[in-house]
Amino acid sequence: MKGIIDYFRSPRQTSAKVAKERLQVIVARERSSRSGPDYLPALHKELLEVIRKYVQVGDDAVQMNLESEGDCEVLEVNITLGDKQ
Amino acid sequence: MSRIVVITSGKGGVGKTTTSAAIATGLAQEGHKTAVVDFDVGLRNLDLIMGCERRVVYDFVNVINGDANLRQALIKDKRTENLYILPASQTRDKDALTQEGVQAVLDELSKEFDYIICDSPAGIERGALMAAYFADEAIVVTNPEVSSVRDSDRMLGILSSKTRRAEQGEDPLPAHLLITRYSADRVEKGEMLSVEDVQEILSIGMLGVIPESQAVLNASNAGMPVVLDKESDAGQAYRDAVARFLGEERPHRFITTQKKGIFGRLFRG
């Protein structure tokens, strides 16, 4: 029975799902800026400005993630330029 | 040995004071000598929830400033044995709680009480930091809602970096999640974050889930901690949370809706 109900309900993206996805993004971002060095927010902002000289992108185009592997720190920067026209 | 427990959240109005009153009363009922301290300088709500507002003579800041001693300021609860309340001051001076002053009061309370429950003000500023700074343990009160969960995560960051334990390089203080104002019905309709969602994001141990309940307003109208309303869902959920806090294992209740018949399910709006 549950299957039928799911069938009717599943195509809809519920507002709770949207909330969860948004939270996962915000929290991940805030955690990495919390644990990282103080200059990360400024670096993020400037990177975004540089990219915007060439491509029009939204505020979430630059995702940064600081990770340490052994005694080596890696800053992963992901830049999303948006849909191909 | 005495334990200092902060009830905190970041976001305002999520149920910290309701929880402080309920947990403190529950611990006292279990025979632990408990003091509940209102850190919300300027607002002072705890005495209203505990129903002792007319017996406030001296407050936390009076004790810090030496205008009264602790014994004069502590209010003995009339309903529950082993329970004492230290009310907040209504001064507008937000800097009235100095770190040395708070430490002196907590040290003195620690000599006499098993548990010291600190009701934190909202925010992540000075008042909230003071309430958390000396804690041995934290209960993070969260509503299943985006801004509350986000603020709880920030508060967890603060607990692991800005408390005395963190600054002295000790083990981080244990933090427990208490989800309040939960509506199983709305979760089932996909309108509210579920217990699993919130726990997955915050990834700390779950102390309890308190349902959205009319009983909480009734209790606050009467000036009586909701945990004393034994018939109510919220009262029972707080009771379970206290038992878990003391190490007992109890299944979570009130997190699913009563199963409706097939028609009720299909034609639900």
Ligand SMILES: Nc1ncnc2c1ncn2[C@@H]1O[C@H](COP(=O)(O)OP(=O)(O)OP(=O)(O)O)[C@@H](O)[C@H]1O
């Ligand atoms: N489980 C619940 N069901 C229904 N109402 C609730 C519940 N928990 C708290 N409330 C209501 O929410 C409001 C805020 O509660 P409370 O004062 O405990 O929050 P708080 O976090 O201490 O707020 P503040 O940040 O202002 O100190 C009150 O009106 C209270 O009655």
Ligand SMILES: [Mg+2]
């Ligand atoms: Mg409060």
